[in-house]
Amino acid sequence: xxxxxxxxxxxxxxxxxxxxxxxxxxxxxxxxxxxxxxxxxxxxxxxxxxxxxxxxxxxxxxxxxxxxxxxxxxxxxxxxxxxxxxxxxxxxxxxxxxxxxxxxxxxxxxxxxxxxxxxxxxxxxxxxxxxxxxxxxxxxxxxxxxxxxxxxxxxxxxxxxxxxxxxxxxxxxxxxxxxxxxxxxxxxxxxxxxxxxxxxxxxxxxxxxxxxxxxxxxxxxxxxxxxxxxxxxxxxxxxxxxxxxxxx
Amino acid sequence: xxxxxxxxxxxxxxxxxxxxxxxxxxxxxxxxxxxxxxxxxxxxxxxxxxxxxxxxxxxxxxxxxxxxxxxxxxxxxxxxxxxxxxxxxxxxxxxxxxxxxxxxxxxxxxxxxxxxxxxxxxxxxxxxxxxxxxxxxxxxxxxxxxxxxxxxxxxxxxxxxxxxxxxxxxxxxxxxxxxxxxxxxxxxxxxxxxxxxxxxxxxxxxxxxxxxxxxxxxxxxxxxxxxxxxxxxxxxxxxxxxxxxxxxxxxxxxxx
Numbered sequence: 230x231x232x233x234x235x236x237x238x239x240x241x242x243x244x245x246x247x248x249x250x251x252x253x254x255x256x257x258x259x260x261x262x263x264x265x266x267x268x269x270x271x272x273x274x275x276x277x278x279x280x281x282x283x284x285x286x287x288x289x290x291x292x293x294x295x296x297x298x299x300x301x302x303x304x305x306x307x308x309x310x311x312x313x314x315x316x317x318x319x320x321x322x323x324x325x326x327x328x329x330x331x332x333x334x335x336x337x338x339x340x341x342x343x344x345x346x347x348x349x350x351x352x353x354x355x356x357x358x359x360x361x362x363x364x365x366x367x368x369x370x371x372x373x374x375x376x377x378x379x380x381x382x383x384x385x386x387x388x389x390x391x392x393x394x395x396x397x398x399x400x401x402x403x404x405x406x407x408x409x410x411x412x413x414x415x416x417x418x419x420x421x422x423x424x425x426x427x428x429x430x431x432x433x434x435x436x437x438x439x440x441x442x443x444x445x446x447x448x449x450x451x452x453x454x455x456x457x458x459x460x461x462x463x464x465x466x467x468x469x470x471x472x473x474x475x476x477x
Numbered sequence: 478x479x480x481x482x483x484x485x486x487x488x489x490x491x492x493x494x495x496x497x498x499x500x501x502x503x504x505x506x507x508x509x510x511x512x513x514x515x516x517x518x519x520x521x522x523x524x525x526x527x528x529x530x531x532x533x534x535x536x537x538x539x540x541x542x543x544x545x546x547x548x549x550x551x552x553x554x555x556x557x558x559x560x561x562x563x564x565x566x567x568x569x570x571x572x573x574x575x576x577x578x579x580x581x582x583x584x585x586x587x588x589x590x591x592x593x594x595x596x597x598x599x600x601x602x603x604x605x606x607x608x609x610x611x612x613x614x615x616x617x618x619x620x621x622x623x624x625x626x627x628x629x630x631x632x633x634x635x636x637x638x639x640x641x642x643x644x645x646x647x648x649x650x651x652x653x654x655x656x657x658x659x660x661x662x663x664x665x666x667x668x669x670x671x672x673x674x675x676x677x678x679x680x681x682x683x684x685x686x687x688x689x690x691x692x693x694x695x696x697x698x699x700x701x702x703x704x705x706x707x708x709x710x711x712x713x714x715x716x717x718x719x720x721x722x723x724x725x726x727x728x729x730x731x732x733x
Contacts, residue, residue, distance in 0.1 A: 283639055285635055285638060285639060309641060309643070312638065312639060312640070312641045313641055315639070316639070317636075317639040319632055319635070319636060321630075321632050323630075323632035323633060323635065323636035324636075325633065325636070325637075325651055325655075326655065327654055327655050327658065336640075336650065336651075337637075337640035337641055337642065340642070340646060340650055341640065341641040341642055341646070342641075382636075385640070386639075386640070389640060389641060
């Protein structure tokens with residue numbers, strides 16, 4: 230019963246990159262429709278944590294479950310299953326520059342899910358409307374601004390109908406005047422669609438307004454997590470206080 | 478970090494931005510054509526005769542170039558994939574192939590394949606010539622394919638994987654199509670270089686352009702006239718091809 234409401238469970242997850250311990254026995258649970266914001270200094274393991282959720286990084290020890298299914302490093306099928314349930318948005322957008330916006334969104338549907346082109350486009354059109362870019366359907370990514378690119382990337386990730394969206398610093402590479410249009414789209418996703426999201430971000434104001442769980446990480450450990458009002462504005466731990474003083 | 482210099486190691490492929498190179502191209506191309514035409518029209522003896530004599534050699538040169546490029550592209554493509562493969566064995570085979578073949582001069586490879594292996598296995602001179610050039614150029618093309626794939630940002634593969642693509646599918650649908658646009662200029666350069674190197678097959682008694690010229694000259698003793706014309710024909714062909722590659726490059730680029 231209660232499992233139906235849990236999208237992600239990470240238990241005792243550790244991950245090492247040669248000499249650096251990127252994740253150190255991390256535990257995290259994400260419930261349906263929950264918006265989790267992860268903050269922390271660079272190199273604290275935020276991105277690695279996110280990338281362990283969809284198997285872009287495989288854990289050294291501990292377990293990761295998505296919708297009740299374990300990601301098994303030795304079982305490629307379990308990794309593909311995890312990626313079917315997740316959508317990811319990257320800091321550098323990573324749109325495919327050689328195909329049009331519409332094809333960026335439909336390619337995975339057509340080539341991975343084997344949906345015919347026409348039906349795939351029927352899925353893509355409402356998503357383009359959702360990110361306010363229907364008029365850019367037939368242009369190439371290089372003709373778009375950074376904010377537009379990131380909105381296309383969000384539509385592309387949504388196309389495969391994920392149960393959770395992972396955002397890896399989605400606004401860090403954007404000019405200041407373009408940040409809002411991306412945050413607005415993310416806000417809509419949370420409020421109108423009740424999308425489950427895990428966001429690595431430095432936008433404190435945004436984090437406070439959108440998150441129902443804030444997580445502070447440092448040196449691969451979760452130092453503090455809980456109500457964003459407390460973690461982001463009234464932290465209990467010294468390390469969190471120090472970090473927040475530096476960035477605000 | 479040391480800085481590197483930019484230079485062209487083959488026929489100049491004129492790019493739009495480089496006005497000097499474009500001027501140089503026009504100057505050489507149209508001068509070559511003008512000189513050839515006037516030689517043939519105003520001095521038909523011996524130039525018209527030479528043209529007639531070597532014309533089947535031009536066709537043979539194209540035959541060798543196009544078939545060798547075709548096989549080199551196929552072998553080079555798979556070898557390039559092998560060079561980036563995670564499979565240790567495939568990787569080693571491809572990398573050793575590239576290193577060994579690039580370390581031996583094409584002329585030596587031609588002699589080896591025809592006089593060495595060819596005599597043992599009774600391969601004719603034309604197949605031996607095409608095989609030797611294909612094997613040699615495939616090694617250079619392999620390196621181009623490898624570098625092209627390596628030049629695609631890592632995020633492209635990650636985005637594809639995150640969308641559910643397998644590594645192979647991502648390579649096939651997303652990485653390789655992007656690579657082709659990037660490697661078109663070096664591939665074009667190699668094609669032109671191959672055409673020029675195809676003249677080496679004349680030592681195997683393959684009747685290409687150079688060989689036909691040699692035959693004509695040794696009978697008529699008109700060495701100067703014959704080799705002048707042969708050189709002009711090679712020049713016109715390579716300059717024409719370099720322009721063609723530049724146009725293709727323009728057509729397929731999406732940078733802006």
